Amino acid sequence: MPEKVENKLSASSSNKDKEPETFAVKIDQVTMRYPGLDKNQSVLALSEVSLDIKRGEFISLIGPSGCGKTTLLRLIADLLKPTSGTLTIGGKPATLARQGREYGFVPQAPTLYDWRTVLKNVEMPLEIMGFAKAEREKRAVELLEMVGLGDFQHKYPWQLSGGMQQRVSIARALSFKPAILLMDEPFGALDEMTRERLNGELLNIWRDTKTTIIFVTHSIPEAVFLSTRVVVMSPRPGRISKIVPIDLPYPRVYETRESTRYFELVSEIRHNLREVE
DSSP: OOOOOOOOOOOOGGGGGGHHHHEEEEEEEEEEEEOOSSGGGOEEEEEEEEEEEETTOEEEEEOSTTSSHHHHHHHHTTSSOOSEEEEEETTEEHHHHHHTTOEEEEOSSOOOOTTSOHHHHHHHHHHHTTOOHHHHHHHHHHHHHHTTOGGGTTSOGGGSOHHHHHHHHHHHHHTTOOSEEEEESTTTTSOHHHHHHHHHHHHHHHHHHOOEEEEEOSOHHHHHHHOSEEEEEOSSSBOEEEEEEOOOOSSOOGGGGGSHHHHHHHHHHHHHHHHHO
């Protein structure tokens, strides 16, 4: 069983009142058990996970299939309720954060509406929230420009490549200016060249929006290239076995992937994953 890792970032008593301004997410001893037909058939997905994430960080979750990465992401988004433990977003319960629309969620597949134009797809959350038409369109146009799709706003999703569709999905998730962007293997189905290009574009978006990003991936090179820290998880029941700070300088460019330090970090995380198998 991998050694339990504590990643509690302590705050002095004088700074306690400022903690909600410092941390985007605080996860404390969270356990998640999926119920079965009886107690013997329940599945322990996560066990006593603790993790603090500062505002503006780019955190990647990596681990073997079935280790609970997506479960942890869904707990943060308040799409699931933990069996035990506590989870706060900006100092408030996850339920209140969800009700306050502090999350944007980008799934593995873009899930766009084929009968709506690219512009109307990005506008959709704002439409649901009751924003005025002019404001909806203004934000959507700005976001499409930011993700490099300003010339495609009147196209339909079926007219775009997979990578372009995923960029629309990211723009839509950012439309209401969430504090946190949750991304569940958004580039997993793309070819390597498209994936690397979108990695660079995502870092540009992160820089421009200052949004906290929590990113699930199976790709070690992708996690190293993108992240401020990489969280390595053990096989089910998922635990945090290692947290690796990524000390590569920003901006990260093509040459970053050719650097000695990049290869050292990829090797370190690969070694950590082998240790927890």
